[in-house]
Amino acid sequence: MGRILRRFAPQIQKQRSLLIGAFLALMAETLLRLLEPWPLKIIFDSILLPGVNRPAIVLPGIGSVSPLVLLSLLTVGSIGLAVLRGAAAYSSAAGMAVAASRVMAEVRGDLYSHLQRLSLSFHNQAKTGDLIARVTQDITRLREVTVMALLPLLASSLTLLGMVGVMFWLHWEMALIALGIFPLFVLTTTRATRRIREVVRRQRRREGAMAATAAEAMGAIKVVQALSLQSMLESTFFSHNRESLQEDAEAQKLSAGLERTMEVLVTVAVALVLWKGVQLVLQGSVTPGELLVFITYLKTAFKPIRQLAKYTGQIAKATASGERIIDVLDQIPDIRDTRGALTAPPFRGAVWFEQVSFAYDSGSSILRNVTFAVQPGEHVALVGPSGSGKSTLVSLLLRFYDPLEGRILIDGHDLREYKIDSLRRQISVVLQDSILFAASVRENIAYGNLDASNAEIEAAARLANAHEFICNLPQGYDTLLGERGATLSGGQRQRIAIARAAIRRAPIVILDEPTTGLDNHSEQVVNDALRRLTRGCTTFTISHNLHAVEQVDRILYIENGRVLEQGTHTELLALNGRYAKLYQLQSNVRSIHSKRSGENTVLPA
Ligand code: ADP
Numbered sequence: 001m002g003r004i005l006r007r008f009a010p011q012i013q014k015q016r017s018l019l020i021g022a023f024l025a026l027m028a029e030t031l032l033r034l035l036e037p038w039p040l041k042i043i044f045d046s047i048l049l050p051g052v053n054r055p056a057i058v059l060p061g062i063g064s065v066s067p068l069v070l071l072s073l074l075t076v077g078s079i080g081l082a083v084l085r086g087a088a089a090y091s092s093a094a095g096m097a098v099a100a101s102r103v104m105a106e107v108r109g110d111l112y113s114h115l116q117r118l119s120l121s122f123h124n125q126a127k128t129g130d131l132i133a134r135v136t137q138d139i140t141r142l143r144e145v146t147v148m149a150l151l152p153l154l155a156s157s158l159t160l161l162g163m164v165g166v167m168f169w170l171h172w173e174m175a176l177i178a179l180g181i182f183p184l185f186v187l188t189t190t191r192a193t194r195r196i197r198e199v200v201r202r203q204r205r206r207e208g209a210m211a212a213t214a215a216e217a218m219g220a221i222k223v224v225q226a227l228s229l230q231s232m233l234e235s236t237f238f239s240h241n242r243e244s245l246q247e248d249a250e251a252q253k254l255s256a257g258l259e260r261t262m263e264v265l266v267t268v269a270v271a272l273v274l275w276k277g278v279q280l281v282l283q284g285s286v287t288p289g290e291l292l293v294f295i296t297y298l299k300t301a302f303k304p305i306r307q308l309a310k311y312t313g314q315i316a317k318a319t320a321s322g323e324r325i326i327d328v329l330d331q332i333p334d335i336r337d338t339r340g341a342l343t344a345p346p347f348r349g350a351v352w353f354e355q356v357s358f359a360y361d362s363g364s365s366i367l368r369n370v371t372f373a374v375q376p377g378e379h380v381a382l383v384g385p386s387g388s389g390k391s392t393l394v395s396l397l398l399r400f401y402d403p404l405e406g407r408i409l410i411d412g413h414d415l416r417e418y419k420i421d422s423l424r425r426q427i428s429v430v431l432q433d434s435i436l437f438a439a440s441v442r443e444n445i446a447y448g449n450l451d452a453s454n455a456e457i458e459a460a461a462r463l464a465n466a467h468e469f470i471c472n473l474p475q476g477y478d479t480l481l482g483e484r485g486a487t488l489s490g491g492q493r494q495r496i497a498i499a500r501a502a503i504r505r506a507p508i509v510i511l512d513e514p515t516t517g518l519d520n521h522s523e524q525v526v527n528d529a530l531r532r533l534t535r536g537c538t539t540f541t542i543s544h545n546l547h548a549v550e551q552v553d554r555i556l557y558i559e560n561g562r563v564l565e566q567g568t569h570t571e572l573l574a575l576n577g578r579y580a581k582l583y584q585l586q587s588n589v590r591s592i593h594s595k596r597s598g599e600n601t602v603l604p605a
Contacts, residue, residue, distance in 0.1 A: 001150075001315070001319055001322070003322075003323075003326065004142075004319065004322035004323070004326065007322075007326050007329065008103060008107055011103045011106045011107055011110070012099075012103055014102075014103075014106070015099040015102055015103055018095055018098060018099045018102075019095070019096070019099050021091070021095050022091065022092045022093075022094075022095030022096045022099065023092070025088045025089075025091035025092035025095060026088075026092040026096075026154070026155055026158065027158070028084075028088040029085055029088035029089045029092055029155065030155065030158045030159050030162050031162070032081055032084055032085035032088060033085060033159050033162075033300070034159070034162050034163060034166060035081055036078075036081055036082075036085070036296075037292065037293045037296040037297065038293065039074040039075075039077050039078045039081070040078075040289070040292060040293075040296075041287075041289035041290060041292055041293045042070075042074055042289065043071065043074055043289075044287075044288055044289035044292055045287045045288065045289035045290075046067075046070065046289075047067045047070060047071055049288060049289075057070055089155075092151075092155065093147075093151065096147065096151045097147045097151075100143055100146045100147050100151075101143060101147075104139055104140075104142060104143035104146075107139060107142075107325065108135060108139045110329070111134065111135055111139070111325060111328060111329060112135055114328065114329055114331075115131060115135065115328065117333050117336075118328075118331055118333050119333045119334050119335040119336075119400070119401070120335075120395070120400045120401065121334060121335075121360070121361060121401065122331055122333070122334075124360075125361075127208075127209075127211075127212030127215070127216070128212065128215050128216070128219070129208075129210075129211035129212035129213065129214055129215025129216065130208035130209065130211055130212040131328070132211060132215060133207060133208050133211035133212075134208070134321075134324050134325055134328055137207070137211075137321070138204075138321035138322075138324050138325055139321075139325065141317055141318055141321045142318045142321045142322050142325065144318075145311075145314045145315060145317065145318035145321075146318065148314070149307075149311035149314045149315055149318070150311075150315065150318075152307060152311075153307055153311060153315075156303050156307055159300060159301065159303070160301045160302075160303075163297040163298075163300060163301040164179070164301060166293075166297065167294060167297055167298075167301075170286075170290055170293065170294060171280070171286055171290070171294070173276070173280075174273055174276055174277055174280070174286075174294060177269075177272050177273055177276050178269050178272070178273050178294075178298050178301075180269075180272075181265055181268060181269040181272075184265060185262070185265060188258065188261055188262070188265075189258065189262075189312070192254055192255075192257070192258040192261075192312065193258075193312045193316065195254055196251050196254045196255055196258075196312050196313050196316045197312075197316040197319065197320070199247050199250050199251045199254065199316075200247070200251050200313060200316040200317045200320050201316070201320040201323075202247055203244050203247035203248060203251065203317075203320075204317065204320040204321060204324060206240050206243055206244045206247065207244055208324070209240055210237060210240045210241060210244065213233065213236055213237050213240065214237065217229075217233045217237075251313045251316070251317075252313065254313070255312055255313035258312060262302075266298075266299070266302040269298060269302065270295060270298055270299065273294060273295065273298055274291075274295065277291040277294060277295070278291070334402075335399055335400065335401065335402060335420065336420070337419050337420055338416050338417070341416070341417060341418055341419045341420075342417060342418060342419065342422075343418070343419055343422040344410075344418040344419065344422040344423050344425075344426060346426070346507070347410055347411055347426050347507045347508060348376040348411050348507065349374075349376035349377060349410075349411070349507040349508050349537065349538030350373070350374065350375060350376050350409075350410065350411050350412070350538070351373070351374040351397065351408070351409070351410055351508070351538060352372075352373045352374070352408070352409040352410075352412075353370050353371055353372050353373075353393075353396075353406070353408055354371055354406050354407050354408070354409065355369050355370075355371050355405065355406035355407075356369070356370045356371070356396065356403045356405070356406035356407070356408060357369055357370070357403060357404050357405040357406055358389075358392060358396060358401065358403050358404050358561075359404055360392075360401075365404075365561060366389045366392050366561050367389050367392060367393060367396075367403075367561045367562075368560075368561045368562050369406070369562065370393065370406070370561070370562065370563055371406075371563070372556060372563055372566060374538055374540075374554075375538075376507070376538055377536055377537065377538060378538055378539075378553045378554065379534065379538075379539040379541070379552040379553045379554075380538075380539065380540050380541070380552060380553065380554050380555070380556060381540075381541045381542075381543055381549035381552045381554070381555045381556070382394070382540060382541070382542045382543075382556050382558055383542075383543060383544070383546055383549065383555055383556070383557055383558070383579070383582075384557050384558035384559045384564075385559060386544065388558045388559050388560060388561065389558055389560075389561040390512075390542045390558055391512055391542060393558070394510045394512065394540055394542065396408060397415075397427070397508075397510070397540070398423075398424060398427060398429070398510070399415050399416075399420055399423060399424070402416065410423075410508075425504070425506070426504075426506045426507055426508060427506050427508045427509070427510060428448070428501035428502070428504045428506040428508070428509045428510070428533070428537075429501065429509075429510045429511075429512070430494070430497050430498055430501050430509075430510070430511050430512070430514040430530070430533075431497070431512045431513075431514065432512055432513040432514060432516045432517065433490075433493075433517075434485070434493050434494055434496070434497030434500075434514075435485065436481050436485025436488070436493055436496060436497070437481070437483075437485070438480070438481060438482060438483040439480065439481065440475075440477065440478045440479060440480055440481070441470050441473065441476075441477050441478070441479050441481065441496060442454070442457055442477040442478060444481060444485070444496055444500060445457045445460055445461060445496060445499045445500050445503055446503070447500055448460070448499075448500035448501060448502070448503040448504045449503045449504050449505075452503050454477075456503060457477070457499075457503065458477075460499040460500075460502040460503040461477075461495075461496075461499045463498075463499065463502045463529065463532050463533065464495045464496070464498035464499035464502055464529040464532075464533070465495055465498075465525045465526070465528060465529045466492070466495035466496055466498070466499050466529070469492055469495070470496075489522070490517055490518055490522065491518050491519070491521075491522030491523075491525065491526060494514055494515070494518065494522075494526050495525070495526060495529055497514075498514075498526065498529045498530060498533055501533055502532075502533050506537065507537055507538060508537060508538045508539075508540075509533060509534050509537045509538070509539045509540070510539075510540045510542075511530060511534070511539065511540070511541040511542065511543075512542045513542055513543060513544065514526065514530060515527060515530075515548065516544070516545075527548075539552075545586070546579075546582060546583045546586050547586065547587075547590065549569075550569045551569070552569075553568070554566060554567065554568060555567065555568065555569060555572055555579065557572065557577075557578055557579040557582075559578065564577070564578060565577050565578060565579050
């Protein structure tokens with residue numbers, strides 16, 4: 001808990017005044033609680049035992065009053081104390097709850113922003129569902145437990161301290177007897193707490209895994225149903241579910257067991273005090289009223305310890321949740337703005353890869369000593385077998401990763417000199433399967449440039465050959481798309497993605513197999529849009545279809561992470577190397593296909 005509180009100190013600091021107010025109310029509540037048994041003590045010692053028929057009782061500072069008047073005063077006093085204590089308790093609980101909610105809302109916001117900024121190397125490893133569980137469930141749990149368990153515990157602990165003080169002041173011997181049982185409490189609690197925490201931590205991890213399984217299955221429900229993977233995924237989910245249930249039950253049992261042990265220990269303490277106390281009363285060294293106060297205190301004072309047993313499970317859960325949140329917050333994005341990074345000036349678009357080598361975490365090297373230069377406005381195609389490193393190469397240009405060796409320059413400056421946002425803003429990307437968001441068509445295009453006007457959005461859609469079909473949608477540009485744009489055809493999605501790329505007016509464009517999987521007509525329409533999108537821009541096209549990139553200014557043939565050949569299509573054919581062979585192979589397959597079906601089809605890789 002200490003680690004969690006320290007980590008969230010900046011957010012807690014902002015609620016300082018509210019927290020101080022709530023804490024003062026808590027102190028008042030404690031004080032009033034300490035006073036609570038005293039009217040009863042006076043009733044016992046000054047009214048009940050001496051007899052109501054006494055003519056008068058002398059009160060210091062007030063004078064003599066009749067027992068009935070004193071009784072009435074004490075009754076009113078008791079009610080007054082209870083009302084005041086209620087008000088103080090309400091203020092402290094409400095204040096703390098509001099402060100806790102505000103703190104956690106801020107932590108949640110920070111966590112979400114942090115997650116969005118973490119590098120791809122983190123997200124590639126992490127499970128989406130588990131991350132979502134952290135942003136939603138874990139934060140909620142931490143907040144609820146802080147309000148429902150931690151704060152009452154804090155209140156009772158303060159009361160405990162106060163009461164122990166008063167008990168020693170009243171009679172130190174009896175106080176010692178009462179507290180003699182304390183070490184046993186500490187021992188039992190620590191041991192049980194440790195076990196509960198272990199179980200709960202395991203359970204939290206399992207719940208994260210469950211969320212991840214569910215998220216993965218729902219995200220790919222089409223594939224799951226098509227491959228009939230339901231039962232397989234269900235059994236994974238169910239087994240996690242069952243084990244989580246068992247762990248939950250185990251934690252509950254441990255917690256309930258601890259609570260009962262505590263109750264027994266409290267009873268023992270009270271019995272011992274009573275045994276000694278009655279003897280002291282009979283000897284006359286303690287009044288019966290004082291013994292009453294003592295016993296009441298003892299019962300109340302042990303409340304936090306009983307509560308600790310009751311809340312241990314919950315607090316352990318919250319701690320586990322807090323740790324899961326902190327684990328993410330402590331992740332440092334490995335790609336981040338370097339110190340002193342500048343906002344990139346408008347690029348001309350000269351790109352230079354200088355002896356670039358790269359490997360993913362898994363170790364084996366993906367790019368080796370890649371060197372090439374691209375002129376502003378030049379159109380370059382990256383071709384080669386699948387898995388040769390083409391997509392990785394453009395990821396480096398976008399600074400999703402940094403090269404292990406060598407550097408990448410734009411207009412003569414290392415990418416790392418620039419702020420990442422300002423770099424990426426000047427690069428447009430169209431991928432094979434463009435992801436659209438569950439928002440309107442207009443918003444989806446505007447995500448390319450959030451400052452774009454409606455006229456610019458429409459112009460971008462026209463450039464992308466998308467205006468016409470968008471107008472035919474039920475609500476035109478305001479039509480809401482399904483999640484990931486699932487309500488559109490592949491070609492339509494690509495054209496919206498092209499409009500989104502166009503609206504950036506970026507000097508550098510990356511096309512990663514943007515027409516793969518489209519039918520011939522869609523491919524033509526999309527290609528036409530792409531030509532307009534890339535006019536005058538430095539363009540990198542990744543393509544497995546060599547016929548589609550014959551016309552580009554230069555072709556880089558990549559195999560095994562190396563640029564083996566480069567030149568125009570004609571030059572590479574004349575070279576008669578690997579490119580020429582691959583081209584020949586594809587031409588043969590193409591002619592067989594067209595003979596069979598009488599038309600050109602999209603070729604497999
Ligand atoms: P291409 O685009 O030429 O098909 P990629 O650049 O996608 O090739 O992949 C090159 C190699 O890097 C492949 O062997 C692939 O398995 C590996 N790879 C791609 N992405 C990752 C990743 N996120 N983590 C680890 N390895 C990866």
